[in-house]
Amino acid sequence: MKSCIIIGGGIAGPVAALALSRIGIKCTIYELRDSPATIGGAINLTPNALKLLASLDVQVAGCVVNDIEIFSYHTGSKLADLSFRGPSGHAVRIVREDLLRALLDAVEKADVSIVYGSKLVSINEMEHGEGDVEAVFENGTSAKADFVVGCDGMYSATRMKFVEPERVPIYTDAASAYAIVDGRELKAPVHFRETAVNSGMYGSLLSSFIDEKREKIYLSAAMQAEEQKDKDGWKVRGADHEKTVHEIQRRFGAVAFTCLPELLGRVEEYTYYPVYKLAPGGNWSREKVVLLGDAAHGMPPQGESTGLAIEDAMLFARVLDKFSGRSVEEAFVAYEKTRRPRIDSAYKQAVMRWSRVKDKSWAVQKLEELFTRAWMWYMADEFEKNFAYDIMKEEIVG
Numbered sequence: 072m073k074s075c076i077i078i079g080g081g082i083a084g085p086v087a088a089l090a091l092s093r094i095g096i097k098c099t100i101y102e103l104r105d106s107p108a109t110i111g112g113a114i115n116l117t118p119n120a121l122k123l124l125a126s127l128d129v130q131v132a133g134c135v136v137n138d139i140e141i142f143s144y145h146t147g148s149k150l151a152d153l154s155f156r157g158p159s160g161h162a163v164r165i166v167r168e169d170l171l172r173a174l175l176d177a178v179e180k181a182d183v184s185i186v187y188g189s190k191l192v193s194i195n196e197m198e199h200g201e202g203d204v205e206a207v208f209e210n211g212t213s214a215k216a217d218f219v220v221g222c223d224g225m226y227s228a229t230r231m232k233f234v235e236p237e238r239v240p241i242y243t244d245a246a247s248a249y250a251i252v253d254g255r256e257l258k259a260p261v262h263f264r265e266t267a268v269n270s271g272m273y274g275s276l277l278s279s280f281i282d283e284k285r286e287k288i289y290l291s292a293a294m295q296a297e298e299q300k301d302k303d304g305w306k307v308r309g310a311d312h313e314k315t316v317h318e319i320q321r322r323f324g325a326v327a328f329t330c331l332p333e334l335l336g337r338v339e340e341y342t343y344y345p346v347y348k349l350a351p352g353g354n355w356s357r358e359k360v361v362l363l364g365d366a367a368h369g370m371p372p373q374g375e376s377t378g379l380a381i382e383d384a385m386l387f388a389r390v391l392d393k394f395s396g397r398s399v400e401e402a403f404v405a406y407e408k409t410r411r412p413r414i415d416s417a418y419k420q421a422v423m424r425w426s427r428v429k430d431k432s433w434a435v436q437k438l439e440e441l442f443t444r445a446w447m448w449y450m451a452d453e454f455e456k457n458f459a460y461d462i463m464k465e466e467i468v469g
C-alpha cells in the first residue's frame with residue numbers, strides 16, 4: 072500500500088485525504104495549528120463543489136444561494152445576477168469553520184490521522200526504498216512516506232521550502248474586512264434574497280445570509296489598502312479596529328440601501344484580511360512532492376477558490392488511481408497537464424475582478440456598471456457551463 076504525507080489540514084488537505092484513502096493510499100495529515108482553525112469568513116461552495124462533497128459523504132449546512140445579486144450601492148439599482156438556477160443547481164454560503172468541521176468529521180470516519188502542531192520546515196528526498204520522502208517539522212519530529220502532497224495554502228512551506236522557493240505571494244493592493252452579525256429584527260428592509268455584492272466607487276460590500284434559518288449575515292468589504300511592510304505590520308493594522316470601522320464608514324456609510332448601515336452598526340469585530348495571489352503558472356510538483364489548492368495556484372477569492380481546491384484533490388486521486396502501476400512523478404505530470412487549463416482560466420477571471428477593487432472616480436464607476444451589466448449578460452452561458460463542469464469526467468491527459 073502506498074503512503075502519503077499531506078501538509079495542511081485546511082480545505083484541500085482533508086479532501087485529498089478522503090479521496091486518496093478511497094483508492095487505497097494511506098494518508099496522514101500534518102497541520103501547523105494546534106487545533107482546527109476557528110477563524111475565517113463565509114465561503115461560497117459552487118454547485119460543482121457541493122456535488123463532489125456529497126460524493127465523499129461530507130454533509131454541509133449553510134444558506135442555499137440561488138443567485139448572487141450585484142447592485143450599485145450608490146443608486147440602488149440591480150446591475151446583474153450571477154444565477155445558480157440552471158440545471159447544475161444551487162450554491163451554498165457557509166462559514167469556513169463549519170465546512171472544516173464537516174470535512175474533519177468525514178476524515179475521522181475514514182480513519183485518517185491528523186497530527187496537529189506540526190509546522191513543516193523542510194523536505195528531504197531519501198534514497199530509494201520504503202519511505203521515499205521525509206517531511207521535517209519545527210517541533211523536532213519527522214515523517215516518511217512515498218510522496219508528499221502540499222495543501223498548505225497561499226504561504227505554502229511545501230512550495231517555498233522545496234517545490235519552487237522563488238514563487239512567493241504577491242500583494243494585490245486590496246484587503247477585505249469581514250464580520251458576522253445578527254440579521255434578526257432589522258428595522259430596514261433587506262434588499263437581497265440570499266447574497267448581494269454591493270459595488271461602488273470605494274470598493275464592494277458583500278452581504279449574505281449564511282445559515283438555513285437566515286438569522287446571521289456575513290459582511291465582507293473589499294477595498295483598496297496600502298501594503299504593510301511585513302506580517303507584524305499586517306497584525307498591527309488588523310488589530311486597529313477603530314481604523315477599520317472608520318474606513319468602512321467612510322466607504323460604505325452613505326449607501327442607497329438602509330439595511331447596510333444598520334448591519335454595519337451591528338459589527339462588534341472585524342477580521343482584516345490582506346489579499347495576496349501567486350504569479351500565474353509556476354511549478355506544481357518537484358520529484359515526489361506535489362502541490363494542491365492555494366499552495367499551487369493561490370488567487371484572490373472570487374467565490375470559487377474552495378471549489379477549485381476540492382476539484383484539485385478529486386482529480387489528483389483519479390490520476391493516481393489511473394497511474395497506479397507507474398511512478399508518482401509521471402502521475403504528477405499528467406495531473407498538472409489535465410488541470411492547468413481550468414485553473415488558468417479561473418485565475419485570469421479572479422485577477423481581473425480584483426484588479427477593479429480600487430478607488431474610482433464617479434465617471435469610471437459609471438462605466439464599470441455598464442461593463443458589469445454587459446459582461447454578466449455575455450458570460451451567462453459560460454458561467455452555467457462552468458458550474459456544470461464535472462472534474463470526475465475530465466479526460467486525463469497522458
Ligand SMILES: Cc1cc2nc3c(=O)[nH]c(=O)nc-3n(C[C@H](O)[C@H](O)[C@H](O)COP(=O)(O)OP(=O)(O)OC[C@H]3O[C@@H](n4cnc5c(N)ncnc54)[C@H](O)[C@@H]3O)c2cc1C
Binds near residue numbers: 104229366380
Ligand atoms: C484560517 C484560515 C481562514 C481563511 N479564511 C478565508 C476567508 O475568510 N475567505 C476566503 O475566501 N478564504 C479564506 N481562507 C482561504 C481558503 O480557505 C482557501 O482559499 C481555499 O479554501 C483553498 O484551501 P487550501 O486548503 O488550499 O488552503 P487553506 O484553506 O489556506 O489551508 C491551508 C492549511 O495549511 C496549514 N499550513 C500552512 N502552513 C503550514 C505548514 N508550514 N505546515 C503545516 N501546515 C501548514 C494552514 O494552517 C491551513 O490549515 C482561509 C484560510 C485559512 C487557513
